[in-house]
Amino acid sequence: MTSPDSTSSRDFLIAAAALLIAMVGTTLPTPLYAIYQQRLGFDASWLTIIFSIYAAGVIAALLAVGSWSDQVGRRPMLLAGLFMGALSAVIFLLSDSIGGLLLGRLFSGFSAGIMTGTATVAVIELAPKAWKNATLVATAANMLGLGVGPLLAGFTSQYLQDPLHLIFYVHLALLLLAALGVAVIRETVKRPPRFKLAIQKPSVPASVRGVFISASIAGLAGFSVAGLFTSMVPSVMMHIMQVRGGVLIGAVIGLFFVASILGQALLQWLPKGVHMTLGCAGLIAGMVCLGLSIATAQLLLLVGAGLLAGLGQGMILRAGMGAVTACSPAHQKAAVTSAFFVVLYISISVPVVAVGFSVRSFGLPHVGEFFATLVALVALLAMISMKRVQSRQAALAASGS
Numbered sequence: 001m002t003s004p005d006s007t008s009s010r011d012f013l014i015a016a017a018a019l020l021i022a023m024v025g026t027t028l029p030t031p032l033y034a035i036y037q038q039r040l041g042f043d044a045s046w047l048t049i050i051f052s053i054y055a056a057g058v059i060a061a062l063l064a065v066g067s068w069s070d071q072v073g074r075r076p077m078l079l080a081g082l083f084m085g086a087l088s089a090v091i092f093l094l095s096d097s098i099g100g101l102l103l104g105r106l107f108s109g110f111s112a113g114i115m116t117g118t119a120t121v122a123v124i125e126l127a128p129k130a131w132k133n134a135t136l137v138a139t140a141a142n143m144l145g146l147g148v149g150p151l152l153a154g155f156t157s158q159y160l161q162d163p164l165h166l167i168f169y170v171h172l173a174l175l176l177l178a179a180l181g182v183a184v185i186r187e188t189v190k191r192p193p194r195f196k197l198a199i200q201k202p203s204v205p206a207s208v209r210g211v212f213i214s215a216s217i218a219g220l221a222g223f224s225v226a227g228l229f230t231s232m233v234p235s236v237m238m239h240i241m242q243v244r245g246g247v248l249i250g251a252v253i254g255l256f257f258v259a260s261i262l263g264q265a266l267l268q269w270l271p272k273g274v275h276m277t278l279g280c281a282g283l284i285a286g287m288v289c290l291g292l293s294i295a296t297a298q299l300l301l302l303v304g305a306g307l308l309a310g311l312g313q314g315m316i317l318r319a320g321m322g323a324v325t326a327c328s329p330a331h332q333k334a335a336v337t338s339a340f341f342v343v344l345y346i347s348i349s350v351p352v353v354a355v356g357f358s359v360r361s362f363g364l365p366h367v368g369e370f371f372a373t374l375v376a377l378v379a380l381l382a383m384i385s386m387k388r389v390q391s392r393q394a395a396l397a398a399s400g401s
Helices: 004-027 030-040 044-065 074-094 098-126 134-159 166-182 206-231 233-240 246-269 272-296 299-326 330-362 364-400
Strands: none
Touching: 004 074, 004 098, 004 134, 004 166, 030 044, 030 098, 030 134, 030 233, 030 246, 044 098, 044 206, 044 330, 074 098, 074 166, 098 134, 098 330, 134 166, 134 206, 134 246, 134 299, 206 233, 206 246, 206 272, 206 299, 206 330, 206 364, 233 246, 233 272, 233 299, 233 364, 246 272, 246 299, 272 299, 272 364, 299 330, 299 364, 330 364
């Protein structure tokens, strides 16, 4: 007979694995874009549009169905997210045009938007009592999936046959396994007699705005880097550093996301007051390494940039999310969290589009160096802004006591 504890652990791990598998699919195309460019004959500006359509899909899903799992249940929405990922994989398998790539990325965004909210909550709710860091497990599964995707696709495209199709067959098989697992996990939501499904409107109460703005500025810097690492770094490695191996390109991109997980994990051993400061400092150091790697065409500096920027981005994500949710009213946490994720995904897409179109006029090296400098300045601004907010909160707490 299966004990409740073992069933709880099983369901918890299945939900985390489903999130990881879904997020793997969102970064699988990254090492393959060079092959698509050669076969379809499009330039770097199209790459940024292909990437930004993904972010648009994520934002649309967050706003449209982000709160639906509170009523229809976690399992149906998890299965919907996995189904959207499967549709994306099928489109990539059948695609032979830029339009097909755009459509595939759009459905990939829908999958990520559904899974980001629903699976994160499901993992936390299904966690056994012994697991004290369920939130970290959820964010780690998310980031690990993002990091594994380029590495898997880089390996299959470099060493195995059919580089543009094999990896999507593999991902379809993984999605099927995830769906079978999700179908048997425990449902944590009691459905109401009648559904009242509506588009969720992100809102930020006045009492939260100071912290929200500071966290959003830091998130802008951190997620801009995440977007550029998955879109610009492959071009930097191929055209500036003359690196052609898909595995190495995927590994450098994957390192950023693995470092993000480490950055999130490190915060539990560090004083809360320095979380955002350390995150911004790591991001600034990473951008210095990125700019120098482009200027000198040194791969080792690029690896250092991925490690430092990833650590900083992870710290910023966890510290920012923690600060925002901690000061949000209980009945508005979902709306505030949704607003924060919308800011983050806009942060991923807008800089990527700007870089893609400016490369035509100014060249990849100059644009890359400018972007690294700009992100470092935004991270510095976020550090100063959060310091002021923390000082203001400390003063209010002192006067209240």
